[in-house]
Amino acid sequence: MTDLKKGIQNHLLELQLEIDDIFAKGRDSVVSEVNIGQIYGGMRGVVALACNTSYVDPYSGLYIGEYTTDEFSNKLPEEIFFLLSTGKFPDKKSLLNFQSELNQRAQIPQYVWDVLRSLPKDTHPMTMLSLGILSMENESVFKKAYQKGMKKSDYWKYSLEDSMNILAKLPALAGGIYRIRFGDGHLIPHDPSLDWSGNLAHMLGVNDDKGFADLMRLYLVLHCDHEGGNVSAFTSRVVNSALSDLYYAVSAGLNGLAGPLHGLANQECLRFILEIHDKLGADPDEQVLRAYILDVLNSGHVIPGYGHAVLRVTDPRFTAFMNFGETNCATNPCFKIAKKLFSIVPDILMHYKEGKVANPWPNVDAMSGSLLNHYGVNEFDFYTVLFGVSRVMGFCAQNILAQGLGQPIIRPKSVTNKWVLERLRAKG
Numbered sequence: 001m002t003d004l005k006k007g008i009q010n011h012l013l014e015l016q017l018e019i020d021d022i023f024a025k026g027r028d029s030v031v032s033e034v035n036i037g038q039i040y041g042g043m044r045g046v047v048a049l050a051c052n053t054s055y056v057d058p059y060s061g062l063y064i065g066e067y068t069t070d071e072f073s074n075k076l077p078e079e080i081f082f083l084l085s086t087g088k089f090p091d092k093k094s095l096l097n098f099q100s101e102l103n104q105r106a107q108i109p110q111y112v113w114d115v116l117r118s119l120p121k122d123t124h125p126m127t128m129l130s131l132g133i134l135s136m137e138n139e140s141v142f143k144k145a146y147q148k149g150m151k152k153s154d155y156w157k158y159s160l161e162d163s164m165n166i167l168a169k170l171p172a173l174a175g176g177i178y179r180i181r182f183g184d185g186h187l188i189p190h191d192p193s194l195d196w197s198g199n200l201a202h203m204l205g206v207n208d209d210k211g212f213a214d215l216m217r218l219y220l221v222l223h224c225d226h227e228g229g230n231v232s233a234f235t236s237r238v239v240n241s242a243l244s245d246l247y248y249a250v251s252a253g254l255n256g257l258a259g260p261l262h263g264l265a266n267q268e269c270l271r272f273i274l275e276i277h278d279k280l281g282a283d284p285d286e287q288v289l290r291a292y293i294l295d296v297l298n299s300g301h302v303i304p305g306y307g308h309a310v311l312r313v314t315d316p317r318f319t320a321f322m323n324f325g326e327t328n329c330a331t332n333p334c335f336k337i338a339k340k341l342f343s344i345v346p347d348i349l350m351h352y353k354e355g356k357v358a359n360p361w362p363n364v365d366a367m368s369g370s371l372l373n374h375y376g377v378n379e380f381d382f383y384t385v386l387f388g389v390s391r392v393m394g395f396c397a398q399n400i401l402a403q404g405l406g407q408p409i410i411r412p413k414s415v416t417n418k419w420v421l422e423r424l425r426a427k428g
């Protein structure tokens with residue numbers, strides 16, 4: 001058994017003991033109530049899920065295990081996957097074993113490239129990523145074992161196998177999508193001497209700069225997970241809870257990530273910054289920029305990269321990217337505009353329409369695109385693919401742990417307006 005598998009097994013035992021304790025102390029205790037506004041309001045604030053990979057505190061941001069974003073942001077993505085799924089960082093030997101496992105599974109079947117090359121040239125890269133993973137569904141070891149009648153207690157082991165196979169292929173898949181969609185279609189081979197994010201930087205083939213490889217590492221770490229209720233992770237978990245295998249569940253999660261209110265906001269942010277650059281110049285006057293932002297708001301659009309369903313402060317992932325930018329990209333015009341927006345937008349959103357925006361502060365997407373732009377990845381349609389490569393770690397870890405804990409199919413109850421009106425009438 002690999003160290004990762006052992007680590008997950010131990011973590012599952014610890015988590016199960018905690019759950020037994022929780023149930024013994026108060027299985028029927030009420031921790032959250034649902035009002036009618038929440039039923040119609042995207043269930044915002046309703047505590048309805050348990051997820052032990054990560055936690056988002058509204059005021060201090062993302063934690064993985066007990067580690068704050070600042071504390072884990074200097075790690076390798078492989079270490080982060082270990083942490084998400086075992087609750088601990090790997091030691092050196094476990095990390096090397098895990099990296100070697102990934103290397104051995106990195107080869108992408110030829111039919112995936114055939115599928116991707118057959119698509120219309122202007123297909124969105126997120127469609128290609130989702131489809132690329134879905135096209136490999138027939139490789140699922142979970143599905144094959146399920147058909148042979150595997151025990152419920154073994155589900156997570158086969159989902160781990162599927163996860164490893166998917167994760168291992170992501171750098172090559174993302175690199176290939178970039179080169180088919182935006183380049184001459186020539187693919188750069190996987191290099192087993194490089195780590196996971198190093199291979200991603202290498203196979204994109206845009207930049208040999210060490211700073212770019214450092215950015216890819218940071219990018220893959222910061223986007224990895226954001227607890228269980230965000231659109232993409234929740235979608236992936238719901239799909240997997242029906243025992244659809246991880247190829248289906250990962251592809252489904254990525255489809256949710258592809259929306260502009262979620263992961264696609266990172267491409268929208270750079271589009272927004274480039275529009276400002278074109279219309280107002282590289283160093284726009286503060287008052288002119290304010291007026292521009294108010295125009296955008298008054299025309300009914302959101303300011304991409306600002307606001308969050310859970311966070312109520314500047315996202316620490318934004319801060320980590322900004323710090324990286326200060327050191328590596330300080331002269332980049334997009335970075336400068338992104339910084340200027342940070343000094344102006346929160347104040348505008350805070351006062352906009354009597355404070356209807358719950359969180360005026362920037363999220364992770366407000367800064368990442370400017371850094372990619374600095375290193376020459378200018379095709380912003382591609383940005384969410386990089387987000388997706390990272391977020392698949394969270395999907396996989398969440399689903400493995402949920403299956404290991406024997407969690408059931410997810411199926412909340414919906415009601416009609418009539419039902420709600422009758423309830424209100426009955427209450428008087």
Ligand SMILES: CC(=O)SCCNC(=O)CCNC(=O)[C@H](O)C(C)(C)COP(=O)(O)OP(=O)(O)OC[C@H]1O[C@@H](n2cnc3c(N)ncnc32)[C@H](O)[C@@H]1OP(=O)(O)O
Nearest residue numbers: 261262263265302303304305306307308309356357358363
């Ligand atoms: C990786 C991620 O997914 S991070 C989020 C990425 N998405 C973005 O950056 C897009 C811009 N932001 C938004 O659209 C929102 O802030 C979301 C989707 C992130 C959160 O949505 P909610 O939890 O519903 O936010 P909130 O409670 O503040 O919404 C209240 C109102 O403020 C508006 N609002 C929220 N953020 C913004 C914003 N950045 N610009 C303009 N208006 C906003 C909402 O559209 C909503 O208006 P409505 O009542 O007319 O529908």
Ligand SMILES: O=C([O-])CC(=O)C(=O)O
Nearest residue numbers: 225226230231309310363
């Ligand atoms: O948590 C959310 O709703 C959005 C998300 O996934 C993130 O910020 O990374």
